[in-house]
Amino acid sequence: MADKKGWGSTVAGWFIEREEEPSAPAESEYAAVPDSIQSPPIETYNTPSPTQTVFQKAPPPPTGGQVDFAAVFEAAGVDQDEQQRVARTTELLRSLPAGTDAGVKKQIVEASLKAFGVPIEKIIEATVEEIQALDGYIRNGAADNEKLIQESDARIKQYESEIKNIRAVMQQSVDEQQTLIRVCNDKKLEVQHVLEFFGQDTVAKVVKASPKLHDPSDQTVNPGS
Secondary structure (H helix, E strand, C coil): HHHHHHHHHHHCCCCCEEEEEEEECCCHHHHCCCCCCCCCCCCCCCCCCCCCCCCCCCCCCCCCCCCCHHHHHHHHHHHCCHHHHHHHHHHHHHCCCCCCHHHHHHHHHHHHHHHHCHHHHHHHHHHHHHHHHHHHHHHHHHHHHHHHHHHHHHHHHHHHHHHHHHHHHHHHHHHHHHHHHHHHHHHHHHHHHHHHHHHHHHHHHHHHHCCCCCCCCCCCCCCCC
8 A cells, every 4th residue: 555655746756645545556667757756845945946847838827717738738849640549548448448457458558558659658748748747837836925925015015114104204294283273372471471461352452453463253264365
């Protein structure tokens, strides 16, 4: 069971470990997959990987979570013939009854592939190319996402700093206004002694007669006049 579980998660470093799999052929039957190909486990997408450089041109970005797999494979140099080989093999495997013995499945598949006239090695090579392209696509997407998050976080911090500065300016203005009110009121009390000396009635008559002065009880007076 350890060999069965380990194969899918270790070969080439790209395979997704399945929770539960039907009986699989022995690991020796897949000796054609090159053991020398290595890359980090699929979970560590932020770790640089050789598969991130497999693309010969920029692959199309996903749209609404949907991926144009044919275009991704083509960008990685997997041509139409290679894609067809993988697609035919995939359909062939899907068409086999689930309860078929593993050995019988292998015989059926090998016989069918020979009928296609394509060596098994070519099919394996094309399949690994597609997995390699998908792994690179995931990792490139993870790198782009990490870059976006870092840039967005930097912008958020910049805006937060600006907001903090704006709030500080606002608070400073409020504090200055309170100080202005206090010192002006203190000065008003100081000069008010002069008015108190002459008396309220006398002051009222002067205010009423003067074109320069305004009755503080008159709410219609324009402060700017």
